[in-house]
Amino acid sequence: MKDKFIKAQQEKLTLGVIDRRQFMTSAIAAGIAIPTALSLASDAIAATPKKGGKFRMGLGHGSTTDTLDSGTSENHFTLVNGYTFGNHLTEINNEGKLVGELAETFESDDGKTWVFNLRKGVEFHNGKTMTSEDVLASYEHHMGEKSTSAAKGSLSPVKSIKADGKYKVIMELDSPDTDFPYIVSDYHISIRPAGDMTSGVGTGGYIVQSFEPGVKSVLKRNPNYWKEGAAHFDEVELLSIVDPNARQTALISGEIDAMDRVDLKTINLMKRNPNINIMQATGTAHYTFPMRLNVDPFGDYDLRMALKWAVDRQELVDKILLGYGAVGNDIPIGTANYFHNSDLPQREFDADKAAFHYKKSGHSGKIQLSAADAAFAGAVDAAQLMANSAKKAGIDIEVIREPNDGYWSNVWNNDAKGWCACYWGGRPAETMMFSAAYVAESKWNDTMWKTTDSAVKFNQLVKDARKELDESKKRDILYECQRLIYDDGGLLCPLFNSYVSANSKKIAHGKIAANWDSDGAKCVERWWFA
Amino acid sequence: MHPVVKTVLERLGLGLATLFFVSIIIFSAIEMLPGDFGQAILGQAALPETVAAFRQELGLDKPAYIRYFDWALGAIQGDLGTSFSGRNASGADRSAEVVDKIAPRLWNTLFLASMAALIAVPLSLILGILTALYHNSFFDRSVNTATLTTISFPEFFVAYILILFFASLNQIFPSLANVDPDTNFGERIYRTALPAFTLTLVIVAHMMRMTRAAIINLLASPYIQMAKLSGASQTEIILKHALPNAWAPIATVIAFNLAYLVVGVVVVEVVFVYPGVGQLMVDAVRTRDIPVVQGCALIFAVTYILLNLIADIIGIVTNPRLLHPK
Numbered sequence: 001m002k003d004k005f006i007k008a009q010q011e012k013l014t015l016g017v018i019d020r021r022q023f024m025t026s027a028i029a030a031g032i033a034i035p036t037a038l039s040l041a042s043d044a045i046a047a048t049p050k051k052g053g054k055f056r057m058g059l060g061h062g063s064t065t066d067t068l069d070s071g072t073s074e075n076h077f078t079l080v081n082g083y084t085f086g087n088h089l090t091e092i093n094n095e096g097k098l099v100g101e102l103a104e105t106f107e108s109d110d111g112k113t114w115v116f117n118l119r120k121g122v123e124f125h126n127g128k129t130m131t132s133e134d135v136l137a138s139y140e141h142h143m144g145e146k147s148t149s150a151a152k153g154s155l156s157p158v159k160s161i162k163a164d165g166k167y168k169v170i171m172e173l174d175s176p177d178t179d180f181p182y183i184v185s186d187y188h189i190s191i192r193p194a195g196d197m198t199s200g201v202g203t204g205g206y207i208v209q210s211f212e213p214g215v216k217s218v219l220k221r222n223p224n225y226w227k228e229g230a231a232h233f234d235e236v237e238l239l240s241i242v243d244p245n246a247r248q249t250a251l252i253s254g255e256i257d258a259m260d261r262v263d264l265k266t267i268n269l270m271k272r273n274p275n276i277n278i279m280q281a282t283g284t285a286h287y288t289f290p291m292r293l294n295v296d297p298f299g300d301y302d303l304r305m306a307l308k309w310a311v312d313r314q315e316l317v318d319k320i321l322l323g324y325g326a327v328g329n330d331i332p333i334g335t336a337n338y339f340h341n342s343d344l345p346q347r348e349f350d351a352d353k354a355a356f357h358y359k360k361s362g363h364s365g366k367i368q369l370s371a372a373d374a375a376f377a378g379a380v381d382a383a384q385l386m387a388n389s390a391k392k393a394g395i396d397i398e399v400i401r402e403p404n405d406g407y408w409s410n411v412w413n414n415d416a417k418g419w420c421a422c423y424w425g426g427r428p429a430e431t432m433m434f435s436a437a438y439v440a441e442s443k444w445n446d447t448m449w450k451t452t453d454s455a456v457k458f459n460q461l462v463k464d465a466r467k468e469l470d471e472s473k474k475r476d477i478l479y480e481c482q483r484l485i486y487d488d489g490g491l492l493c494p495l496f497n498s499y500v501s502a503n504s505k506k507i508a509h510g511k512i513a514a515n516w517d518s519d520g521a522k523c524v525e526r527w528w529f530a
Numbered sequence: 531m532h533p534v535v536k537t538v539l540e541r542l543g544l545g546l547a548t549l550f551f552v553s554i555i556i557f558s559a560i561e562m563l564p565g566d567f568g569q570a571i572l573g574q575a576a577l578p579e580t581v582a583a584f585r586q587e588l589g590l591d592k593p594a595y596i597r598y599f600d601w602a603l604g605a606i607q608g609d610l611g612t613s614f615s616g617r618n619a620s621g622a623d624r625s626a627e628v629v630d631k632i633a634p635r636l637w638n639t640l641f642l643a644s645m646a647a648l649i650a651v652p653l654s655l656i657l658g659i660l661t662a663l664y665h666n667s668f669f670d671r672s673v674n675t676a677t678l679t680t681i682s683f684p685e686f687f688v689a690y691i692l693i694l695f696f697a698s699l700n701q702i703f704p705s706l707a708n709v710d711p712d713t714n715f716g717e718r719i720y721r722t723a724l725p726a727f728t729l730t731l732v733i734v735a736h737m738m739r740m741t742r743a744a745i746i747n748l749l750a751s752p753y754i755q756m757a758k759l760s761g762a763s764q765t766e767i768i769l770k771h772a773l774p775n776a777w778a779p780i781a782t783v784i785a786f787n788l789a790y791l792v793v794g795v796v797v798v799e800v801v802f803v804y805p806g807v808g809q810l811m812v813d814a815v816r817t818r819d820i821p822v823v824q825g826c827a828l829i830f831a832v833t834y835i836l837l838n839l840i841a842d843i844i845g846i847v848t849n850p851r852l853l854h855p856k
Contacts, residue, residue, distance in 0.1 A: 064631070064813040064822075065613075148580055212710060214813055215805045239708060243800045245690065249705045250803075253697050256706075443578075 049508070053529040055233040058247045059518075060261035062240025064214035068200035070190035071142055071149030076260060076517060077240050079187050081217045084236065084524040085125070086190035086202030087227075089116055089135070089169075090181050092428050092520060094513040096336060098182055101227075102130065102191050102203065103169075111176030111467050116184075118167040122226045124193045125207045132163035137194035151188035153443075154432075176467040178474070179429035187521065205231025205525045214240055219524075232528035251276060251502060258503035258527075260518050264322040267500065275505050280498040282326050283336045283514035284426020284433075287376045287497060289369070289386070290446040291490040295418030297363050298490060301452075306357035307367075310390040312349035313494045319385060320378040324500050328493035331482045332424060332433050335496075336514045339430050339475055341482040354393035366398040368419065374407035375421035376497070383421060386494075413446040422446060423497075428515050430478045434462045438485060447490030454488035506530060534846055541842050545835045552831040553605070557598045560820055560827075588614055601821075605828060611821035628825040632807060634711060636829065639806040642707075642722050643791035646729035651784060654734045658741025658780075663768055665746055677735035689728045689801040696724060707802040725802045729795060733787045740783040744776035778845030785841035793830040 062077035070082050091101040100106060103116035122130040139161050142149035157180075160172040173180060183189075193201055200208040205227060206219035219236040239256065241247040244263040250256045252273060262270060262278065271278055291298035291307065298304060313327040326335070329347055333340050371383035380401055387397035402411045402420070411417050427433040435442060440450040440459050449455045461481050468474040485491055499517035508530035513520030519527065585591060604611055610628035657677070661670040680688060697705035707721045745768060748754060757771045796808030807826060814822035 063816070064810050065819055146583060148584060150580075152580065210710070212805070214809070215710070216708060239706070239803070241706070241803045243803070246705065246801055246803050249693055249698055253701055253705055255704055 049229060049232045049528040050530070051232050051234070051528070053233050054235040054237065055258070055507075055524065055527070055529070056237045056239065056256045057518075057524070058239050058241040058250050058256040058259040060242060060244065060247060060259075062214050062242065066213040067198065068208065068211055069198040070188050070192075071147065071151060071197075073188055074150065076521070077217075077238065079516065079521045080518055080524065081211075081238055082187050082190055083204070083520075083522045084206050084217075084219060084238070085200060085204040085208050086192070087122075087204050088186070088189055088191060089184040091185050091522075092182075092513065092515050094511045094520060094522075094526065096338070096428070096513065096515060098185065098428070101185070102135075103184075106181050108178070108180075111178040111180070111469060112173050114171045114173070114180055115164075116169045116171070118169065119226065120167055122203050123224050124203055125201045125222060126193060126196075128193050130191065130193075130203055131166040132169050133166075134194045135169045135191055136161060136163055138189070138191045138197065141192075141197045142189055149188060151186055154183050154186060155189070175463070177431065178466055178469055179431045182427075182429040182432055185428070187516075206233075206236055216240060227525075230525045233524070236524055238524070248502075251504065254504070257507055258501070258518075258523065260499070260501045262500045262502050264324055264500065267322070267324075270502055276502050277505055277507075278500065278502050279512060280324055280500045281512050281514040281517075282334065282496055282498045283516070284334050284428065285497050285499070286328055286332060286334060286424055286426060286493055287320075287379070287382070287495040288328075288332070288422045288424060289383075289419060289492040289494070290413075290422055291419050291492060292415065292417075292446070292448045293450070293452070293490050294448045295415055297361070297367070298418050300361045300363065301488065302357040302361035303363050303367075304488075304490060304492075306354045306361060306393070306395060307390070308347060308492055309350045309354035309357065310393045310395050311386050311492065311494050312389040313347070315349075315385060315389065316382055316494050320382045321495060321497055324498040326496040326498075328495050329486065330489070330491055330493050331486050332426070332438065332491060332493060333430055333482055334426060337426075337428070337430055337433075339478040341479040341486075343479065344483060344486050349389055351393040354390070354395065358393060358395050366396050368398050368400055368417075370400045370402045370411050370417045370420040372402040372404050372407045372411065372421070374402075374404035375412070376423040379421040382495075413444060425516075430481070431462060431466050434458075434481060438462075438489070438491075449485075449488070449490045452488055454484045458484045458489075537846050538843055541839055545839050548835055549831060552835075553602055553828060554598070556824055556827040556831070557594075557601065560823055561594055563815070563818065601824060605825075610825035610828070613822050614819045628821045631822060632810065632825050632829065635805060635807040635810045638709065638804065639792055639795070639808070641718065642725055642729070642795070642804065642806060643788065645719065645722055645726040646733070646791055647788055649726060650730040650733050650787070651737065653730070654736075654738035655741055655780075657734070658738040659745065659768060659773070661738070661742045662745035662749070662772075663764060665742070670742075674739070677738055680731040681733075681735035684797075685728060685732045685795075686797050686801050688731050689725070689798055692724050692728055693801075705802070707804040709805065722804070725795075725798050725804055728798055728802075729791060733790065737780070737783050737787055741776070741780050744779045745772050748772040748775055774848055777848040778841075781841040781844040781848075782838075785837040789834045789837045792833045 057080075059077045059080060061075035063075065066075070066078050070086065073079055073082050087102045089101060089103040090098055090106065093099050102119055102122060104119045106114060106116045108114045116135070118130070118132060118135065124130060124134075139155070139158070141147065142151040143155050143158060157173045157175065157177060158171050159174045162170055164170055190202060200211060203226070205222050205225045207222050209218040209220055211217045217238040219238075221231055221234050225231050241250060241259070244261065247259045247261075248263065248266065248270060251259050267278065270276055291304055293299050308330055317323065317325050317327055327346065329344055331341065331344065335342070369383050369386070371379045373379050380399070383399040387399050390397045411420050412422055424437065427436060437444045437446060438449065438458070439445070439462055440455070458481055461477050461484070465474055465477040465481065468477060499514070501518060506529055507527055509519065509523070509527040513522070589597070601611060608629070610632070613626050613628050613631055657673055661673050664670050693705045696703045703723045704721055705724070707725050709718050709721050713721065749772060754767060754771055757767050762771070793808070795806065796812055798804070799806040799809045807829070811823060811826035813819075814826065
């Protein structure tokens with residue numbers, strides 16, 4: 001009985017369903033001594049990687065307009081493919097920690113001037129040695145005046161970039177940002193050889209053999225890969241299989257070894273298959289319903305508060321995510337983030353509080369909520385459920401079903417609609433998430449939370465946080481930022497969705513990262529055949 | 531001039547005129563698509579300046595009629611323009627020619643269509659003739675029921691059923707038909723077996739029933755009665771006397787179904803992950819890759835017009851009355 005339990009827990013640990021601490025707690029609760037429990041945990045995780053084999057993965061994205069230029073990378077297929085053949089200055093490891101990648105180390109005294117010390121002896125697939133010249137060219141590709149790179153916005157704080165010798169790059173920001181090294185780990189900003197930003201030559205663990213947009217990418221291992229203990233497969237085939245049923249059939253019949261985005265409706269059937277593991281990781285991705293403060297009636301604090309209390313979040317997790325996710329707490333920072341403010345009480349459905357605030361707001365009549373499944377799968381259903389629960393508090397929400405086409409230009413972040421559904425992939429660093437959508441100058445500030453006292457204070461605090469090099473002080477500031485959004489902001493964030501994927505039991509791996517789907521989109525470099 | 535040649539030339543001229551009107555319709559329909567290419571490819575995160583830079587570079591700010599003539603003149607010379615995707619303004623332009631994008635996909639689609647046609651056309655002709663020969667028999671009724679059943683289900687359902695039995699429960703054929711240009715011929719046939727069977731099941735009923743009906747119709751005509759009286763056998767009557775007069779309607783239906791195989795199989799392509807031209811067009815619509823959409827639509831139009839033209843010609847040249855004018 002006990003053995004069986006421990007075995008199950010071990011499996012959960014390797015799948016990333018529970019972490020090491022949770023494993024230890026349950027093992028000790030089951031009456032196992034601490035040293036034994038520790039070694040049990042290591043047994044489960046530290047299976048040594050083996051080299052070899054052909055890894056075939058089916059991905060639920062990919063389109064004929066995809067390219068190998070990381071600047072236009074916009075879907076999970078290009079993301080996984082990009083991380084497979086390319087490296088970046090920094091990376092987020094599977095523990096969620098930021099570490100150097102092509103930059104061996106990076107440092108700053110004031111948060112404004114960043115020095116990246118490049119790794120020596122790294123070779124591109126074309127045989128050229130990687131130096132500061134290539135880093136400069138790669139950054140120019142995303143920062144140039146006419147650049148159409150999607151990373152242009154996130155690199156806009158970079159005032160100047162210059163090389164200091166062959167292995168040192170210095171970047172000067174226009175204002176301090178202690179989280180800047182997170183930005184350079186972004187999948188868009190891949191380091192390529194100077195003069196060739198688009199043909200798919202990188203420094204990564206695999207070399208692109210052929211790439212057919214919207215169909216597949218074929219790669220083979222880079223024998224000169226610099227990274228230790230990474231890139232274990234001999235050959236890799238990434239397939240774009242957009243139809244979930246086709247993807248699942250391919251996994252069941254053994255035509256692929258792993259897949260992303262399991263269809264939650266049929267997940268129980270998949271679970272019954274003895275050769276398949278289901279994995280889930282709750283990361284930074286979340287579903288939101290932003291209320292625009294500059295559109296009536298959402299400028300009213302009590303009305304916003306009434307709506308925040310009127311949502312049955314657990315019901316949404318159960319019915320929209322079928323349990324694969326977590327309740328949100330009206331902050332865009334999830335438990336996977338390092339400085340997640342866990343002191344804020346979890347908001348739950350409370351008809352009395354909702355009715356109290358609604359009455360205080362003095363609003364009457366219908367409140368319109370726009371939704372389309374373009375925002376996220378099940379957004380319209382989620383809006384209907386919210387309307388139902390709000391009715392219990394006497395609030396009348398009218399759900400407007402919007403067309404999927406043009407949703408991001410005509411509905412979201414548009415003053416024509418005060419309240420709509422949206423999703424965010426989240427960001428690894430808190431200040432990055434705030435900069436993306438919550439600071440006053442952001443173009444994607446979809447709540448228009450800019451002028452209230454709390455918002456003004458928030459904007460100042462985010463600037464302070466970017467300057468702060470001391471961790472505990474930074475924590476205090478970021479906690480306060482989250483409290484301000486939680487209390488006053490226009491953000492209604494009821495759900496953090498999990499990434500649910502499946503793979504054949506032949507595949508082995510360490511702890512699963514949660515910053516992106518597919519082990520931080522780096523599964524190809526991290527996994528191996530058991 | 532021989533009347534057959536004259537009719538063929540007439541039809542050809544009509545076909546070209548149709549193509550001209552179709553090209554105008556395609557162009558205006560695409561003009562009316564909502565949304566914006568820049569926004570569609572750059573996603574939720576695109577900044578207005580970035581989108582504006584894209585639009586200018588692609589010439590989307592020019593008036594529609596100028597863009598139509600640019601496109602139509604190019605298309606006549608076999609140049610369908612350059613795809614909108616794969617561009618970036620920092621110097622490198624990796625955007626592909628539309629022709630280069632469509633050609634490999636079109637080859638895949640034609641391959642699958644020929645596979646399906648090679649099975650479906652003879653099968654439905656034989657079944658049609660046999661059911662006409664033995665009409666109202668048990669054989670006739672069971673073939674009719676079976677083919678009507680398969681045509682009644684949506685094609686993705688037929689596809690999933692085939693996957694269930696031939697790929698999932700018994701792993702005889704692969705469920706993924708992901709071929710690439712390096713796939714050899716035998717492997718290609720093996721990989722496209724299930725999609726070809728699916729398409730066969732979907733189109734057989736239409737062709738087979740038309741064959742049967744056309745022949746049975748003729749069996750009531752006086753000249754068949756005459757043949758019967760002169761002692762010809764049933765097989766001889768059908769193959770020698772009825773069939774030549776039945777070719778016209780049969781050819782029309784076959785042409786219609788072949789055209790469908792080329793232009794309408796996007797659902798089957800998605801289910802079997804087959805890199806065909808339908809998927810390319812759907813992707814292109816989603817990302818507003820207008821030159822690719824226009825190119826695909828034009829090729830589809832040509833396919834329809836061409837196949838119908840061939841059917842017309844077959845109808846004419848097999849028609850004894852037209853072949854031997856008084």
